[in-house]
Amino acid sequence: MTLLTWDILALMGITISFLLVTVIYMLSYMFQNEFLKSWSKSEFFNVFMTLILFGTLLSLINLELFKSNIDHAKGYIDYVFTNSLYTQNRIISDVSFLSTISSISLMMNLNAMQGMGKTSESADTGQDSSAMKDDLMSSLNSQISLSPFVSPFMTALTSIQVYSFVPITMIKLHQLLIDFVFNDVSRTFPLLLCAGLFLRAFKFTRNSGNTLIALFIALYFVMPVIYLFNQALVNVILYEEEEDFSLEDLNKIPDISFSENAGAPFVTEMVTLMASQIQTFSVSGAWKEAMTGKSSMGESLIEMVSPSGSIYTFVVRFFIEGFVLPYLAIIITLGIAREFAMSLGSNIDFSSMLRLV
Amino acid sequence: MMDFKNIFLILLLFSFSLNLVNSTDDKVSYCNINLMENSIPLISIGLLVSILFVSIFFMYGKFMSTPEVEGVYMVELQQIGLTMVMIILITGGIEILCSVSLTSEGLLLSDSDNVYTSIQKTQLNLMKKTMDYYISLMDGVNAYSILGSSQAGITGTGLSIMYSPVSGGNFIAQTLAPLGQSVLIAYFAQAFQYALFEFSRSKIFLMLLPIGLVLRSFPITRKFGGVLIALVLGLSYLYPLFLNFGYLFIDIDSIELVSYPDPFDTLTPLSIVLTTVVSPLFSAFPAIFAGVIGGFIAIIFESGSIMDIVDGSGSQIDFLSTFTLTGESFINNLDKIYSSFGTIILGTFFIPALIIIVLGAVVRSLSASIGTETDISGILRAI
Numbered sequence: 038m039t040l041l042t043w044d045i046l047a048l049m050g051i052t053i054s055f056l057l058v059t060v061i062y063m064l065s066y067m068f069q070n071e072f073l074k075s076w077s078k079s080e081f082f083n084v085f086m087t088l089i090l091f092g093t094l095l096s097l098i099n100l101e102l103f104k105s106n107i108d109h110a111k112g113y114i115d116y117v118f119t120n121s122l123y124t125q126n127r128i129i130s131d132v133s134f135l136s137t138i139s140s141i142s143l144m145m146n147l148n149a150m151q152g153m154g155k156t157s158e159s160a161d162t163g164q165d166s167s168a169m170k171d172d173l174m175s176s177l178n179s180q181i182s183l184s185p186f187v188s189p190f191m192t193a194l195t196s197i198q199v200y201s202f203v204p205i206t207m208i209k210l211h212q213l214l215i216d217f218v219f220n221d222v223s224r225t226f227p228l229l230l231c232a233g234l235f236l237r238a239f240k241f242t243r244n245s246g247n248t249l250i251a252l253f254i255a256l257y258f259v260m261p262v263i264y265l266f267n268q269a270l271v272n273v274i275l276y277e278e279e280e281d282f283s284l285e286d287l288n289k290i291p292d293i294s295f296s297e298n299a300g301a302p303f304v305t306e307m308v309t310l311m312a313s314q315i316q317t318f319s320v321s322g323a324w325k326e327a328m329t330g331k332s333s334m335g336e337s338l339i340e341m342v343s344p345s346g347s348i349y350t351f352v353v354r355f356f357i358e359g360f361v362l363p364y365l366a367i368i369i370t371l372g373i374a375r376e377f378a379m380s381l382g383s384n385i386d387f388s389s390m391l392r393l394v
Numbered sequence: 395m396m397d398f399k400n401i402f403l404i405l406l407l408f409s410f411s412l413n414l415v416n417s418t419d420d421k422v423s424y425c426n427i428n429l430m431e432n433s434i435p436l437i438s439i440g441l442l443v444s445i446l447f448v449s450i451f452f453m454y455g456k457f458m459s460t461p462e463v464e465g466v467y468m469v470e471l472q473q474i475g476l477t478m479v480m481i482i483l484i485t486g487g488i489e490i491l492c493s494v495s496l497t498s499e500g501l502l503l504s505d506s507d508n509v510y511t512s513i514q515k516t517q518l519n520l521m522k523k524t525m526d527y528y529i530s531l532m533d534g535v536n537a538y539s540i541l542g543s544s545q546a547g548i549t550g551t552g553l554s555i556m557y558s559p560v561s562g563g564n565f566i567a568q569t570l571a572p573l574g575q576s577v578l579i580a581y582f583a584q585a586f587q588y589a590l591f592e593f594s595r596s597k598i599f600l601m602l603l604p605i606g607l608v609l610r611s612f613p614i615t616r617k618f619g620g621v622l623i624a625l626v627l628g629l630s631y632l633y634p635l636f637l638n639f640g641y642l643f644i645d646i647d648s649i650e651l652v653s654y655p656d657p658f659d660t661l662t663p664l665s666i667v668l669t670t671v672v673s674p675l676f677s678a679f680p681a682i683f684a685g686v687i688g689g690f691i692a693i694i695f696e697s698g699s700i701m702d703i704v705d706g707s708g709s710q711i712d713f714l715s716t717f718t719l720t721g722e723s724f725i726n727n728l729d730k731i732y733s734s735f736g737t738i739i740l741g742t743f744f745i746p747a748l749i750i751i752v753l754g755a756v757v758r759s760l761s762a763s764i765g766t767e768t769d770i771s772g773i774l775r776a777i
Binding site for chain 2: 039040041042043045046122125126129132133136137139140141142143144195198199202205206209210212213214217228232240241242243244245247248249252383385
């Protein structure tokens, strides 16, 4: 078994293509064929461009600037995923708690309770106890369950949980995809680039080579910068009003602890609010008042939606940072990849891939 | 003139591809046959006949002083040259596919392992892992549903209190169920891709190459013939090569099975305590029972109660982690679930989509060189 590494393959492709072009150029003189002459000249130019791309891109990826960008972006996307995971776990645990409370039901059968006394009396008086038992069996129960008090909150949290499945899966896909691409940068010769250069060296596969090279450029050089921009955007939105917030904090990745994450204040406040309302035994009235913003609950909810509130933080952290911004990053990256591909000489349509994302 | 000049190219490729089909096994692969050895005599005869025809045309043009006929020879020589290049490319391509496989380190030259066997192994492995993952996911849904549906309670004469101690299990089951649905769809997509891969390697599919060449000889069916040629070249040769490349991007071993709590381990101790200790105690002393119910309600809802403490400290997770439903272990489990799911989606949908874009570009260039502008991206998108 012999292993030809990707960098050797790229160089081999360029060399073989170069040799083929020279042979065709020679034959074009032999046959006095002007078409072949111009074709081989144009091919020679393309092979030469591929060689320049090989040198330039392999030099650029080893620059410290891009490496640190990539490390930071990787850390950031890991953070976004972990944050989303903790938020989902928080929702699951809170709904589980609510669900346990909701499942409590009390049953009372007054006839049976009275009958317990009567049965003992009938035993004393010698009456038939079986008839009494039949009466007890057919008597009605009074039952009360706590679920009506909890269900509005559970429904709301369940809906959020159902929607959270999509963004978390998508972030995971981002993480897996860029994990491979960004881990690959630790090598001197990344697979995607070398394969692209190899394919670009030949006429038939030039378009696909250009696609891979354009994807490589967009993923390695542009996408990390978009992630850093996203992070700065979220940090400004959430922390700008804090006194100690400075420009240096633009790309600061906060630590996540198990009990403190974007979801924690939101769900805790929701549950606390619910507990306070359950004590009044008037959830429906509380919701009505909340809709009109007249009650304390309404005020609390409005407060939570304000920029310093927990719902606002939750929505920004979980949906905007975890779903909208990464999606935007993919759109921009593929858009730029298309531009790069066009500048390399191929018009590649990434729309089907975008639809899949 | 245009139709006539392509006839040699068509004849040569037709005889070559028929030879290719004949030397292929019924079931699988273009490998294990010596293509060059089988094809050289036929190709040589075809080339000689072509050159003979060209020389006849040249002589005829000269003798009859017909510049139009005389001019044909240069075009025909180009076509013969192009044919030779195409035959070399197809033969060389097959030989390469049968003796190399792509790894993340580079190109591996090996007699035992090749692109086809490598893809076959990866696809079967991916399908097996996906199905195992689906089954473990459904087992998880089952286990969490059992937990969620469990009821505990105390019943005295005329009074009872019932609750579901781990009813959150239902909620987790609801979270896992849609994942299972998506995984099952992914599994069928993988099965489709595998079947397509096997189909594209079969003898019957390879017959499309000579059929395409024949159809290409006639003006009316020329475009359709070009599509068939591009389809065979694209699906039988280039698709496996690019797919092999695409699979380098995923780590199938990272698909881990879902771990979940054993419902009976959790519920059995609870039910033993309730049936052997608590229930007889409350049946014997109904007054205690009534007091417990009242106290329970007070503890849950009154100020300073469990509810307030739990909500105030945000320690629901700790509370529930005693049932092994949440907590750090559940987070790790969720992480594994999403990692495995992401790998499956990446390998089933995302990578093939990328391959199709790259392959579509190659086939367009290739078919343009053959003489027909063919865009098979619409067909490939179905993959």
